[in-house]
Amino acid sequence: AGSGAGADMRTEISTAAAFVTRLLRAAGGVGEEQLRCFRECLQEAMREHYKHHWFPLVPSKGSGYRCIRINHKMDPLIGKAAGMIGLSHERLFQLLPSELTLWVDPFEVSYRIGEDGSICVLYESSQPGAKAAKQLESRTSCKEEWRIGRSSPSKSYNMMTVS
Numbered sequence: 001a002g003s004g005a006g007a008d009m010r011t012e013i014s015t016a017a018a019f020v021t022r023l024l025r026a027a028g029g030v031g032e033e034q035l036r037c038f039r040e041c042l043q044e045a046m047r048e049h050y051k052h053h054w055f056p057l058v059p060s061k062g063s064g065y066r067c068i069r070i071n072h073k074m075d076p077l078i079g080k081a082a083g084m085i086g087l088s089h090e091r092l093f094q095l096l097p098s099e100l101t102l103w104v105d106p107f108e109v110s111y112r113i114g115e116d117g118s119i120c121v122l123y124e125s126s127q128p129g130a131k132a133a134k135q136l137e138s139r140t141s142c143k144e145e146w147r148i149g150r151s152s153p154s155k156s157y158n159m160m161t162v163s
Helices: 010-027 034-048 075-086 088-093 142-148
Strands: 068-071 099-105 108-113 119-126
Touching: 010 034, 010 088, 010 099, 010 108, 010 119, 034 075, 068 075, 075 088
Parallel strands: none
Antiparallel strands: 068 099, 099 108, 108 119
């Protein structure tokens, strides 16, 4: 495997962009062609933004920089991609959750809807050469949390299943 940053983060970026695109599709009112363009623009924006902030040997390094966040302010990467298909920030706020955090790290993409929602893993792969480290030490996948019988989130969120 080469050390070229671009190739290494393809899966993580496409997973994250597809997830945001699915949220938009689920909200309705955005055409398929627009969605396809949005997804490509978002992937491109993320690739560019993460280029010098991707450290497969230290996956958590730069995590804050790569975090995509909607918190009453629109994430600039999502805003940029939406602008390319003519969606205003106002329209985005109607279509997307008002509280969304998406972590795009080497070997793991996860998200949380709401400030106190569960953290759900969208993509996970083992780090090459790493001994099955306790990767999810502080986080349990959604499925685990439901099995443990954690009380449901305080607000009702539509949980999206990832196929």
